[in-house]
Amino acid sequence: MPRGRSPILELHQITKAFGGVEALRGVDFALSAGEIHGLVGENGAGKSTLMKIIAGVHAEFSGGFVLDGRETRFRSVRDALAAGIAMVHQELSVVPDLSVAENVFLGAQPTNRLGFVQWRRMAREAGEQLRRFGIDVDPLARLGDLPIGLQQLIEIARVLSSGARIIILDEPTSALSPPEVERLFTTLRRLRDAGTGIVFISHFIEDILRVSDEVTVFRNGRKVAEADAATTTKAALIEAMIGKGREALEETYTDAIRLPSSGDQPAVLNASGLSLARSLRDVSFDARAGEVLGIYGFMGCGQSELARILFGKLRPDRGTLTVGGERKSFRSTADARRAGIAFVPESRRAMLFHQEPVYKNISISILHRISSLFLKPQQERVVAARQVEQLQIRPPTVELDLGMLSGGNQQKVALAKWLSYPPRVLVLCEPTRGMDVGAKNEVIHIIRELRARGLAIIVLSTEPETVLSLADRIIVLKRGAVVHEFSDQSISKDRLLEAA
Amino acid sequence: MVTDDGATISAADRKQPRSIGATLRSQMRNIAPFLTLILLSGFFALASPSFATLDNVGNILTQVSVTGIIAVGLTFVILCAEIDLSIASIANVTGIAVAYFTLQESYVNIANIPLPGWAAILLALALCAMLGVVNALGLTIIGVPSFIMTLAMMQIAAGISALLVRGQIAYKIPGIVATLGSSSIGGIPWIVIVAALMLLAGHVVLTYTRFGRYVYMVGGNREAAEYSGLNVNLILGSVMVISAVCSGIGGMLGVAHFGSAQQNEFDTYLLDSIAAVVVGGTSLFGGRGGIGNTIVGLFVLGVLNNGLDHVNIDSFLKILIRGVILLAALVINVYAQRLRAKVAE
Numbered sequence: 014m015p016r017g018r019s020p021i022l023e024l025h026q027i028t029k030a031f032g033g034v035e036a037l038r039g040v041d042f043a044l045s046a047g048e049i050h051g052l053v054g055e056n057g058a059g060k061s062t063l064m065k066i067i068a069g070v071h072a073e074f075s076g077g078f079v080l081d082g083r084e085t086r087f088r089s090v091r092d093a094l095a096a097g098i099a100m101v102h103q104e105l106s107v108v109p110d111l112s113v114a115e116n117v118f119l120g121a122q123p124t125n126r127l128g129f130v131q132w133r134r135m136a137r138e139a140g141e142q143l144r145r146f147g148i149d150v151d152p153l154a155r156l157g158d159l160p161i162g163l164q165q166l167i168e169i170a171r172v173l174s175s176g177a178r179i180i181i182l183d184e185p186t187s188a189l190s191p192p193e194v195e196r197l198f199t200t201l202r203r204l205r206d207a208g209t210g211i212v213f214i215s216h217f218i219e220d221i222l223r224v225s226d227e228v229t230v231f232r233n234g235r236k237v238a239e240a241d242a243a244t245t246t247k248a249a250l251i252e253a254m255i256g257k258g259r260e261a262l263e264e265t266y267t268d269a270i271r272l273p274s275s276g277d278q279p280a281v282l283n284a285s286g287l288s289l290a291r292s293l294r295d296v297s298f299d300a301r302a303g304e305v306l307g308i309y310g311f312m313g314c315g316q317s318e319l320a321r322i323l324f325g326k327l328r329p330d331r332g333t334l335t336v337g338g339e340r341k342s343f344r345s346t347a348d349a350r351r352a353g354i355a356f357v358p359e360s361r362r363a364m365l366f367h368q369e370p371v372y373k374n375i376s377i378s379i380l381h382r383i384s385s386l387f388l389k390p391q392q393e394r395v396v397a398a399r400q401v402e403q404l405q406i407r408p409p410t411v412e413l414d415l416g417m418l419s420g421g422n423q424q425k426v427a428l429a430k431w432l433s434y435p436p437r438v439l440v441l442c443e444p445t446r447g448m449d450v451g452a453k454n455e456v457i458h459i460i461r462e463l464r465a466r467g468l469a470i471i472v473l474s475t476e477p478e479t480v481l482s483l484a485d486r487i488i489v490l491k492r493g494a495v496v497h498e499f500s501d502q503s504i505s506k507d508r509l510l511e512a513a
Numbered sequence: 514m515v516t517d518d519g520a521t522i523s524a525a526d527r528k529q530p531r532s533i534g535a536t537l538r539s540q541m542r543n544i545a546p547f548l549t550l551i552l553l554s555g556f557f558a559l560a561s562p563s564f565a566t567l568d569n570v571g572n573i574l575t576q577v578s579v580t581g582i583i584a585v586g587l588t589f590v591i592l593c594a595e596i597d598l599s600i601a602s603i604a605n606v607t608g609i610a611v612a613y614f615t616l617q618e619s620y621v622n623i624a625n626i627p628l629p630g631w632a633a634i635l636l637a638l639a640l641c642a643m644l645g646v647v648n649a650l651g652l653t654i655i656g657v658p659s660f661i662m663t664l665a666m667m668q669i670a671a672g673i674s675a676l677l678v679r680g681q682i683a684y685k686i687p688g689i690v691a692t693l694g695s696s697s698i699g700g701i702p703w704i705v706i707v708a709a710l711m712l713l714a715g716h717v718v719l720t721y722t723r724f725g726r727y728v729y730m731v732g733g734n735r736e737a738a739e740y741s742g743l744n745v746n747l748i749l750g751s752v753m754v755i756s757a758v759c760s761g762i763g764g765m766l767g768v769a770h771f772g773s774a775q776q777n778e779f780d781t782y783l784l785d786s787i788a789a790v791v792v793g794g795t796s797l798f799g800g801r802g803g804i805g806n807t808i809v810g811l812f813v814l815g816v817l818n819n820g821l822d823h824v825n826i827d828s829f830l831k832i833l834i835r836g837v838i839l840l841a842a843l844v845i846n847v848y849a850q851r852l853r854a855k856v857a858e
Contacts, residue, residue, distance in 0.1 A: 347743050
């Protein structure tokens, strides 16, 4: 353990507000060389904000920022990079239209003396760098064609091999499979032993405990606890995160749970023989009223394509969709919406209007029910306010621009837009990804309530916990095909992982 | 449901009014054009005694009317983060078409098809709507970027114009078009009234109708609009048709206003209309702005064009001055977008 070293980075009494909402209040933070520092806290607790200050994303804040014993102010990410600080953001920041190699060398392409880019050298070195992380891809492939998990790994690899002496990772493991996480941790430990200071933010507390030396807990814009990772426990951290007097809410699903026997509810949606290029092969299933169907599989198994076919964004090459007994061929997402299908994609950015107030975000999908020709903004606000109250969206106002809400609350807004007039089928991609324990449980609760109201719900996820906590029936996708179906039986996380 | 502990709720409940600085910054896009307008007007009023007269205000209003009519439709397009470069050509061909279907004097050597006035107007409107539909299909079904699609349409419309008039000039147009374009009622030119009504209609549609909201949402985040179940292609197609029809109406009244229909008559209106919308503060990135901005933009351009004629400067320098002021407005437009994004962060 690297104890007693003097910190390379010290922050004193950092305070930062966004449009009157205080995200950080008087936070102290220190990082030493050769240390992996874990950060935990609920969504909106201020972890990401603090890290963005360190990485030069937020240039305006009050408080002291001391790097190598000298008071420093970064005006931009560029300044931070020049000082050896690099960050992997929660949202991918890669360029999908460039090749893998160009992404790895983004902003630092190798050139010859005349200033021309050395393409072959770049491709070769990019390939070597990625192989060191166990990633075997064609460096000339277009990055956007790769699965999201792989894109995330490539971005991490880029930052880790940048030579930065302070590396910040914000939720780096959310899209990774277990062996990929293991490889990442091995690399992090190697970098730590070489003297790099690493900050690791995650909602997976087991991961934090496994890889960190120190753990800091944030709640509500303040630092509430600091602990030695070797001596603290998951329960203690969760208690610090969510406040005293709350039992640990998260289940680990290491024990088997019992799936209910599927009753004789009618099938609301039937997919038969869906195929799409290289992504999906002959996928068939039913979604029944009052039931949650879980679709589980590793990253890149064809889940996101399947969800987009259900919502009319992609058209299958073969196969049929039947909704409520009627055969459908969606030509647009509007067709799918009219057929009673609602969709929440895995990325909040793709679902919400950040520069518009909350009420417009909530009313957009049901506007045709509220008004025919002219808008009725008052009624929109009433509908939105009811959702904000029911889903306990914070802060409880419908006028704030959506961009000012925390991630978890944005996710609730993404759900809220469909709930004022519930659809027949609700398709949810990764409904709890990147959420803290409290918000996760709230979303789980909301989904169960909707099930009780008779909706057919389809949950697609790459996290076994998500599927196990929600689904009444589970199908497993592997390389675009259904390989297993679990219903009316006992199942544990191990069995599920094994099936995929 | 899970409730957070007391501290969290009280912090979240505390609704602090945004600081004045933040509000100003987020409103920069609306304030800057208005300030520009006031400064320009003040400058010209001081520099020339003939500028700030009632007569001249009437002149300015008349001068911006055709641009205003065309800019209504263009505002819809730019709010969707698209562009329409065919507006001036479509205005031209529609103006020519309405003359083509009207009986001309014997000395006008055009092989035209004389029809009753109402039929000529309907056919001209159908023509511009059809060209708008072609733009719409190219953009949505085939997926040609609007910049390229409407560039091609600019040529196509100019080509139809050329075929119709074959280098000649037509003068006769249906009576009602002539009245709306070139006469006055109670001292107010009809063309100003038409422009005002169309701007008002555009504002009502954008601000108070469901379609208007969809236009803003598609411009704000097209992917999110699609995942919210909006028919994005239908909305994009509609704005292209609206733009073409507004251009057509502007073209017909313009022909009446100029007193003749001929090739290349509207060439300057492409730049003027785009400038009016953008100078007014409507975001080129979509989702921000509106008809109110376009009106301010129209007046900035109108005052600038008119005022430069009232002060004694080199007439060749005027073109350069116009360019510099347009550049300044564009810089402000992009800068305002950035400031707003920062506030919303």
